[in-house]
Amino acid sequence: AIKVTASQNPELFWYYNNGITLLVNSVEPHRRNASRGFERGCFRFTDVSVINGAQTVSSLGMMAGSVGENLSNIKISARFIKLSGNEDIANSITKANNFQNRVLGRDFASQRPEQHRLSKEIAIEGYQYQLLRSGPNDTSGDASIIDLDEAPGQ
Numbered sequence: 001a002i003k004v005t006a007s008q009n010p011e012l013f014w015y016y017n018n019g020i021t022l023l024v025n026s027v028e029p030h031r032r033n034a035s036r037g038f039e040r041g042c043f044r045f046t047d048v049s050v051i052n053g054a055q056t057v058s059s060l061g062m063m064a065g066s067v068g069e070n071l072s073n074i075k076i077s078a079r080f081i082k083l084s085g086n087e088d089i090a091n092s093i094t095k096a097n098n099f100q101n102r103v104l105g106r107d108f109a110s111q112r113p114e115q116h117r118l119s120k121e122i123a124i125e126g127y128q129y130q131l132l133r134s135g136p137n138d139t140s141g142d143a144s145i146i147d148l149d150e151a152p153g154q
Contacts, residue, residue: 001016002017002055002056002059002060003059003062003063005017006059006060006063006071006074007063010071010073010074011073013074013075013076014074014075014076014077017056017076017077018052018053018056018077019053019056019076019077019078019079020050020052020053020056020057020076020077020078020079021050021051021052021053021078021079021081021093021097022045022048022049022050022051022078022079022080022081023047023048023049023051023081023083023090023093023094024045024046024047024048024049024080024081024082024083025045025046025047025082025083025084025085026045026046026047026082026084027043027044027045027080027082028043028044029041029042029043029044030042030043030044043080045080049090051093051094051097051098052094052097052098056076060074060076081093110131110132115129115131116131119131122146126144127144127145127146128144128145128146129146130145130146130147
């Protein structure tokens, strides 16, 4: 999806991609914008590590090496976090940025208007239609709860 969007719809890349998070040890404004400070301009980073978005970096890097690929219209968000060598917080930030819940088909299905309509209709009959994932709770023992994954046609 990264390469397809980058090559076929580069103007949408900003909206479709989550961006890149990088840890850096130090940040210095480039001499061209030294008088402007840290708000905007060119910067020099040391000890840079991509902690989230490596697939994006890799995909765009491979595309940049291809003949005929023009990536100049792509915009991407990048978050630079200056840590100055604090390994404990670096590890915590890396874990927090990479241990997210996987998006499942039910997460998209639960957003459909017909699913919300069904939930209201089922509630009238005394049942609960569980649209969202509730975590590790096991609802299989409660006959009054119908899970989206158990519903026919899902």
